[in-house]
Amino acid sequence: MEFVDTHAHLDMLEGYTEYYIAQAAENNVNKIIIPGIEPDSFGTIAEIATRFKNVFFELGVFPSEAAKWTDECNELITEFAKHPKCIGIGEIGLDYHWDKSFIDKQKEVFIKQIKLANSLKLPITVHDRDAHDDTLEIIDKYNNSSDIVFHCFSGDLEFMKKIIERGYYLAIGGVVTFKKADTLKEVAQKVPLDKLLLETDSPYLAPAPFRGKENQPAYIKYTAEEIARLRNITVSEVAEATTANAEKVFKI
Numbered sequence: 001m002e003f004v005d006t007h008a009h010l011d012m013l014e015g016y017t018e019y020y021i022a023q024a025a026e027n028n029v030n031k032i033i034i035p036g037i038e039p040d041s042f043g044t045i046a047e048i049a050t051r052f053k054n055v056f057f058e059l060g061v062f063p064s065e066a067a068k069w070t071d072e073c074n075e076l077i078t079e080f081a082k083h084p085k086c087i088g089i090g091e092i093g094l095d096y097h098w099d100k101s102f103i104d105k106q107k108e109v110f111i112k113q114i115k116l117a118n119s120l121k122l123p124i125t126v127h128d129r130d131a132h133d134d135t136l137e138i139i140d141k142y143n144n145s146s147d148i149v150f151h152c153f154s155g156d157l158e159f160m161k162k163i164i165e166r167g168y169y170l171a172i173g174g175v176v177t178f179k180k181a182d183t184l185k186e187v188a189q190k191v192p193l194d195k196l197l198l199e200t201d202s203p204y205l206a207p208a209p210f211r212g213k214e215n216q217p218a219y220i221k222y223t224a225e226e227i228a229r230l231r232n233i234t235v236s237e238v239a240e241a242t243t244a245n246a247e248k249v250f251k252i
């Protein structure tokens with residue numbers, strides 16, 4: 001049995017990266033993808049991916065960091081994307097949860113990065129928080145060719161259907177283990193298994209036994225166990241399907 005953690009901010013964890021990679025390996029997490037957040041951290045995540053055989057990374061400017069987007073970012077991302085472990089553009093999208101004062105800038109930066117992903121022939125990891133309709137509208141309008149993964153999926157069944165009918169993927173993390181996450185549990189139960197990915201979003205959103213504490217890739221098993229329980233299948237089946245999907249989308 002093996003897992004892929006499709007979304008872990010290894011660069012933001014407190015301890016030594018070696019420790020988290022070893023813990024992950026002990027818990028069958030054999031591949032880890034670090035998402036990009038802002039230009040200043042591209043060097044750090046590329047360096048981590050260079051050091052560890054099974055770590056890959058994505059490049060992207062996160063919606064809350066949209067103000068950091070400059071014209072040079074296009075070139076910077078294109079240059080970093082030549083790294084053999086760079087496997088996607090992310091996490092990019094829209095976040096209306098904290099601050100709605102610069103929605104237009106968020107949209108502009110999102111659109112630019114979708115176009116860039118298309119030209120670089122890379123899949124896109126989407127961050128969508130309280131912005132389902134606008135996110136989908138922009139993707140429909142501007143994405144021509146990239147595979148799309150909705151990371152930390154937070155929509156309902158109806159939104160899930162819209163994602164699935166377009167051929168996109170969704171990633172589920174520790175939130176599904178929370179007692180009151182009824183909507184997400186329903187999605188985890190109904191989503192076609194060939195469209196589901198697993199993630200931790202470490203160091204955030206640790207699953208139920210560690211809720212509120214620092215999350216790490218090794219904890220992905222708690223999410224897999226909950227999804228297996230909800231679907232009445234084995235954890236191995238969850239691992240097998242989600243690993244195959246991750247390997248296919250990100251070509252890892």
Ligand code: NI
Nearest residue numbers: 007035091201
């Ligand atoms: Ni993230």
